[in-house]
Ligand SMILES: Nc1ncnc2c1ncn2[C@@H]1O[C@H](C[S@+](CC[C@H]([NH3+])C(=O)[O-])CC(=O)[O-])[C@@H](O)[C@H]1O
């Protein structure tokens with residue numbers, strides 16, 4: 728039975744930094760769908776992009792795969808073109824649960840599930856690299872090098888997808904969209920206590936960039952064509968093509 732996220736429902740003395748541990752894994756599908764507006768639409772869109780850009784005998788990467796939602800969507804849409812999917816996460820708890828999810832469906836496409844830090848993983852012969860709400864958890868100073876590594880590992884015509892929570896450079900716009908996101912969480916049953924405790928837990932762990940910073944990073948890595956293909960409030964999915 729899918730479990731309801733109650734992690735921040737009771738008052739906590741000291742709120743430790745947010746971690747992708749067993750407790751989070753056990754409620755993760757509920758937590759992510761109630762917290763990220765458009766999450767399901769983005770997962771479907773990743774499949775649709777994959778159907779168009781996956782090239783014969785190349786690799787597809789899902790970096791920070793959690794339970795493998797993007798991997799499953801890619802695997803459903805990739806068709807019979809001898810692609811290999813490499814799904815990476817550095818949380819043991821996530822990876823072991825993801826393996827169960829992947830085993831629950833049959834497919835002709837191989838998936839290699841790796842427990843590792845995405846900063847240590849080689850990217851080679853890739854036609855699609857997905858970072859679905861992962862880059863924002865990497866220390867900001869490590870993000871540019873990762874994007875350069877991805878650019879280098881893509882084949883011509885290859886695509887990187889980067890889904891993120893956005894920070895807005897205009898303060899009033901930032902506040903408005905942030906409040907509207909909190910309204911989305913309230914509408915999904917999160918209390919003020921849950922919202923504020925989770926915010927504290929994420930403060931040191933998740934540092935969103937602005938869209939301008941993402942575009943500059945794509946450019947610095949070597950990409951000349953990039954755009955947002957989805958946005959819902961302060962959550963977006965971007966893509967760049969090599
Ligand atoms: N350095 C790192 N190396 C490897 N994994 C990492 C690292 N840092 C964080 N992670 C992993 O990135 C994932 C981020 S969740 C992605 C959702 C998924 N993509 C989805 O489509 O459902 C987003 C969220 O919960 O907001 C977690 O599983 C971390 O363990």
Ligand SMILES: O=C(O)C(=O)Cc1ccccc1
Pocket residue numbers: 758759762763892925929
């Ligand atoms: O930005 C937020 O307020 C979130 O809750 C995003 C989120 C969703 C799932 C796990 C961690 C952060």
